[in-house]
Amino acid sequence: MIYIFILAIFTGVEVISRVPTVLHTPLMSGANAIHGIVLIGGVIVLGRAGDNGVLFALGFIAVILGTLNVVGGFVVTDRMLEMFKAKPDAKNEKAK
């Protein structure tokens, strides 16, 4: 697992090493959505809580928070990026 950890560090840095300034904000937002992967941990805690009340409560809250992170993160990022993409098309249509 340590190997994977180290490889992931290099991958993380390498993958974004040539990002233009313009994309810093969307990229941060996208990365923000990806660390919503903690949601999976929440699902596991809740899924394996059995009838233990404390674990159930912790897992339940974790899943709610994780879902907020994932859904909100991806949707906000998409909204930001939508503007980068839509603009040249909209402009062309107006020009015609």
Place this chain on the structure above:
Amino acid sequence: MTHDQIIAAIPEAAYLIASLLFIFGLKRLSSPRTARSGNLVAAVGMALALGGTFFLSGVGNFGWIALAFVIGAIPGWLLAKRVKMTAMPQMVSLFNGMGGACALFISLGEWPREMGFNKIDIDKLATNLNIPAQLSGFPERLAHGFPMLLGIVLGSISFTGSLVAFGKLQGLISEKPLRWPFQQAINVLVLLGILIAATVAVSSATDVGIGIHFNMADPHEGLYLIILVALALLLGVLQVLPIGGADMPVVISVLNSCTGSAAAVTGFAMHNMSMIIAGTLVGAAGSFLTVLMCNAMNRSLAKVIFGSFGAGATGQAAAGSADKTLREVTANEAAIMMGYARLVIIIPGYGLAVAQAQRLVHELDELLEKRGVEVKYAIHPVAGRMPGHMNVLLAEADVPYPKLLDMEEINPEFEQADVALIIGANDVVNPAARTDPGSPIYGMPILNADKAKNIIVIKRGRGTGFAGIENDLFYNPKTRMLFGDAKKALQELNTEVKAL
């Protein structure tokens, strides 16, 4: 393969593909043309990883999981869809905080399973996976509990830190750097308290009682974890409160990679490959992104975190400005200056975004172009409140992409510009960054607006900028001030240009 083996392989396969999709998505996110699809690719990866998790053995409670999804997804969706583009940075911060809190709750939830604290009746749990045979010896227990402790601490710091950052950007908490006596000493004490609480929590986690033994009765075992959480939450607040609003983008980026790391260590605790990979990716990419941002602002990370922005500078600058005069201009005069210019460079800042006047700028741009005036936009790397924020805001108002020029491209052009129109920007054109070594923003690359033949500044009031620093550019003999809200000022300006 038997049926059971196939079922058991599903999560691993899903996690593998999901991890590849995350890497691929992140890669696509770093180029403007592919960015949007990159985000979708990552979202598909997330759905896949989530789906695979349901096939893990021992996972039940599906109805409750679905309910929690719905409760989280609806506000997440609504908030993300409805938030104004100007308020985006704090929204990212808020979602980041949710992720941090999620990691915190998971680590707490995994603790009893892994450490057997408080003698939760293990048999009552749905399964007894991952239960260590017997954790004897403090080092072994520490090694076992370390990822969870780290998850608790990082998650807590992310949670409260992000909420404070949210509060500052939203204006709920003062944007000014807050300072109090013995700040660093208090932080060190809290950190020390965290270490002690963590140690005690580990050593009292089982009834084996080896290593540092505080001989606490069983019911108190959970108490140390609660103290640990409280201290870590406090540290998050204490770390972010003293940081000024101008440095918030960097703070959000740091906290973002903090949550990523929390996800990764939680993944270690739960032996979950996808969490380790995705969390580490974000942790590493986030840290790297933080460095890139700091470079763009020419701020060292240490200065952002340990020295607050603009703390000592406001007083001295205010004293020095008494004998300087601001030259005001009317909308009519400003319109004449621009209407008969050859090249106008517009420098948009956060004030423009706050006033929601992006479309009016675009209108002004079109009016001027109709008169044969060339119009360009100079985008400072940190214009707005985050790198790239201004591009997003102007793109929203249909300003053509090629007209937005980066600092390096536009700076040599200022000398040819007849008018530099500064709208709601301040620190990014402050010549003190070039000339005054005592200024907190000294060394930050700025837009050379002062090289233009004329400078028009649209500004709401006479106050200092976001970073709280006085700007000499406003007292430059070439500068004319057009006071007023960006929206109102631009409306007047547009009317005057039309009438020319």
